[in-house]
Amino acid sequence: MSSARLLDRQTDLLRYLTSGAAIFGDGNGAAPAPPHGFDRAWLRLEAKFSFEKRLTKIEGVLAETFACLGGIPDPVLAAFAEACPPFSAARYDNARQFHEFLCRRWQREPPKPPYVRDLAAFEIAYAEVRTFTGAEDGGKAAPHRDAQTDAEGLLVRRRPGAALLRCDFDIRCRFEEGLPSGVPTRRETFLAIGVRPGDERPGVCAVPAAMFALLHGLADWNRLDDGVLADWPGLADLLRGLAARGIVEIAG
Amino acid sequence: MAEIGGGPGIGIGYRAAVRDWTLAHLDRFDVLEITVDHCIFGGPAQRAAIYDLVGRIPLLAHGIGLSIGTDTPLDMEYLDEVAGIVEALGAPSYSEHLAFTKVPGLDLANLLPVPKTEAVAERIIEKVRIVQAHIPVPFHLENISYLFAWPDSVLSDAAFFTLIRRETGVGLLLDVENVFVNSRNHGFDPYAFLDALPSDAVAGVHTAGGVTVRAEDLDDPVLADSHSHPVPDEALDLLDYALRRQSPASIIVERDDRLDRTDEMLDDVARIRRRLDVSGQGEADVERAAAGSAD
Numbered sequence: 001m002s003s004a005r006l007l008d009r010q011t012d013l014l015r016y017l018t019s020g021a022a023i024f025g026d027g028n029g030a031a032p033a034p035p036h037g038f039d040r041a042w043l044r045l046e047a048k049f050s051f052e053k054r055l056t057k058i059e060g061v062l063a064e065t066f067a068c069l070g071g072i073p074d075p076v077l078a079a080f081a082e083a084c085p086p087f088s089a090a091r092y093d094n095a096r097q098f099h100e101f102l103c104r105r106w107q108r109e110p111p112k113p114p115y116v117r118d119l120a121a122f123e124i125a126y127a128e129v130r131t132f133t134g135a136e137d138g139g140k141a142a143p144h145r146d147a148q149t150d151a152e153g154l155l156v157r158r159r160p161g162a163a164l165l166r167c168d169f170d171i172r173c174r175f176e177e178g179l180p181s182g183v184p185t186r187r188e189t190f191l192a193i194g195v196r197p198g199d200e201r202p203g204v205c206a207v208p209a210a211m212f213a214l215l216h217g218l219a220d221w222n223r224l225d226d227g228v229l230a231d232w233p234g235l236a237d238l239l240r241g242l243a244a245r246g247i248v249e250i251a252g
Numbered sequence: 253m254a255e256i257g258g259g260p261g262i263g264i265g266y267r268a269a270v271r272d273w274t275l276a277h278l279d280r281f282d283v284l285e286i287t288v289d290h291c292i293f294g295g296p297a298q299r300a301a302i303y304d305l306v307g308r309i310p311l312l313a314h315g316i317g318l319s320i321g322t323d324t325p326l327d328m329e330y331l332d333e334v335a336g337i338v339e340a341l342g343a344p345s346y347s348e349h350l351a352f353t354k355v356p357g358l359d360l361a362n363l364l365p366v367p368k369t370e371a372v373a374e375r376i377i378e379k380v381r382i383v384q385a386h387i388p389v390p391f392h393l394e395n396i397s398y399l400f401a402w403p404d405s406v407l408s409d410a411a412f413f414t415l416i417r418r419e420t421g422v423g424l425l426l427d428v429e430n431v432f433v434n435s436r437n438h439g440f441d442p443y444a445f446l447d448a449l450p451s452d453a454v455a456g457v458h459t460a461g462g463v464t465v466r467a468e469d470l471d472d473p474v475l476a477d478s479h480s481h482p483v484p485d486e487a488l489d490l491l492d493y494a495l496r497r498q499s500p501a502s503i504i505v506e507r508d509d510r511l512d513r514t515d516e517m518l519d520d521v522a523r524i525r526r527r528l529d530v531s532g533q534g535e536a537d538v539e540r541a542a543a544g545s546a547d
C-alpha cells in the first residue's frame with residue numbers, strides 16, 4: 001500500500017466523520033454510506049462522540065451565548081458541521097469558527113434576543129485576549145526617548161492582545177460581578193478588554209466613545225503631546241488607569 | 253532525577269480547572285502528568301501555573317497533538333516545542349498515543365486507530381525513531397480506546413505494538429481502562445492482550461472511568477472512555493494482572509470531566525494504593541521522583 005493511498009484513506013475517513021450527515025443523519029435520519037469496508041454504525045457513533053467533544057469546547061468559550069440562545073437546534077449544528085469542518089483542536093479556534101458561522105446566519109436573519117450578537121462577540125474577544133501569547137506582537141519596543149522629548153507628552157500604545165468592542169447593547173449585566181443579571185439595555189457601549197499585569201484572567205471596562213476612538217488609533221506607539229493632553233483634561237490619568245488595567249502601555 | 257523506590261509513583265493528570273485543589277493535595281500524589289499541549293496552546297497564565305509545579309513534585313510529559321499515525325511527516329516544529337517543554341518540566345519521559353487525530357486541513361481532535369498492518373507499523377517505526385532522536389528522554393506509546401477497526405487490520409493490538417517495540421525499544425503506556433473498554437466493545441479477552449505483551453514493555457499506566465451509552469444503530473450498549481467517572485474494578489483487576497509481569501514507573505488516574513468530584517479522584521488514587529499494597533508492590537516513596545522507562 002503506497003504512502004499516498006493511506007493518507008487518502010485517512011482523509012476520506014475524517015471527511016466522513018466530520019460531515020453533518022454522518023453526525024446527524026441525512027434527511028431521513030440515516031447515516032450515509034461510510035468509506036468502503038468500515039462499519040456504518042460504529043463510525044456514526046465515533047462521529048457523534050467527536051462532535052459532542054467539539055461542541056463542549058465551543059460552549060466552554062461561548063457559555064453565555066449558548067445559555068442566551070437556549071441551546072442550538074440540531075439542524076443548525078448539522079449546518080455548522082457541514083460548513084465548518086474542524087481544522088484545529090484548540091478551543092478558541094473552534095469557537096471562533098462557530099461564531100463566524102453564527103454571524104453569517106445572523107446577517108440573513110437577525111438573532112433572538114438581539115443582544116446575543118454582542119454577547120457572542122464579547123465572549124470571543126475575551127477568549128482571544130485570554131489566550132494571547134505575545135508572539136503576534138513581533139516584540140515592538142517603545143521608540144527611543146531622548147532628554148528633549150522626555151518631558152513632552154505621553155508615549156502610549158494599546159497593549160498588544162487587548163481588545164476593543166463596540167456593542168449596540170450594554171451587555172455588562174451578563175458578565176460583570178456586582179451588577180444584577182438581566183436583559184441588556186439597548187445602549188451603545190464601548191468595552192475594552194485586557195489582562196492586568198500579574199493577573200491570570202482578563203478584565204473588562206467600559207470607556208467613553210471618545211476614549212474608544214483614541215484607543216482604536218493607538219495600535220502602535222503614539223506620542224500624545226502636551227497640547228493634546230491640555231485639550232483633554234484628565235486624559236493622562238485616564239490612560240494611566242487603563243495601563244493599570246492592561247489596556248494600554250505607557251513608555252518611560 | 254531520583255527514582256521511586258518500592259513501586260510505581262501514583263498520581264493524576266494535572267488539570268487547570270482544579271489547580272488550587274491539586275496544590276492543596278499535592279502530598280496525596282507521587283507524580284503529576286502534564287499534557288504538553290496545554291503548555292503549547294494554553295494561555296500565559298495556564299503555562300505559568302504548570303511551570304510553577306516544577307520542583308514541587310515529579311512531572312511526566314504526555315502529549316495529544318503528535319498524531320504519529322497520520323501518514324505524513326512529523327511536525328518538527330511541534331516536536332521542537334515538546335522537547336523544550338520536556339526539558340523545562342524535568343520530565344523523565346515523554347508519551348503519546350498510538351493513533352492519529354488529523355490530516356492536513358482537518359483535525360478531529362479525537363484519537364483514532366490506524367490500520368494494524370506490518371506496512372503501517374513500519375511507517376510508525378520510522379517516526380518513533382525520529383521522536384527518540386529528537387527528544388532526549390524515553391518515549392512511550394499509549395494504547396487507545398477505539399470504536400471501529402480498519403477493514404484491512406490483520407494484527408492484534410498487542411502484536412502491532414510488539415512489532416514497533418521490537419524495532420525501536422519504545423515503551424508502552426498501558427491504559428488499562430482502554431483495554432477493558434475495547435475488550436467489552438469488540439469482544440476479546442483483555443487478559444490475553446496483557447499476556448501477549450513483552451514482559452517489562454510497560455513503562456507507565458493510565459487508568460480512568462467512563463460511561464455506558466446506547467447507540468441507536470447498535471444492538472448492545474457501548475462503553476465510552478469518557479474520563480468522567482471512578483475507575484471501574486475491572487480496570488483495576490487488569491492492573492493487578494499486568495503488574496505480575498510488568499514494572500511501570502507510574503500509574504496515572506485520568507479525569508477530564510466532572511472535575512468537581514475531586515473526592516472520586518482521591519478515592520481512585522487510594523484504591524490503587526490499596527491494590528498495590530495487597531499485591532506486595534509497596535507504596536512509592538513520596539519523596540522521590542518518577543523513575544525512567546522500563547526500556
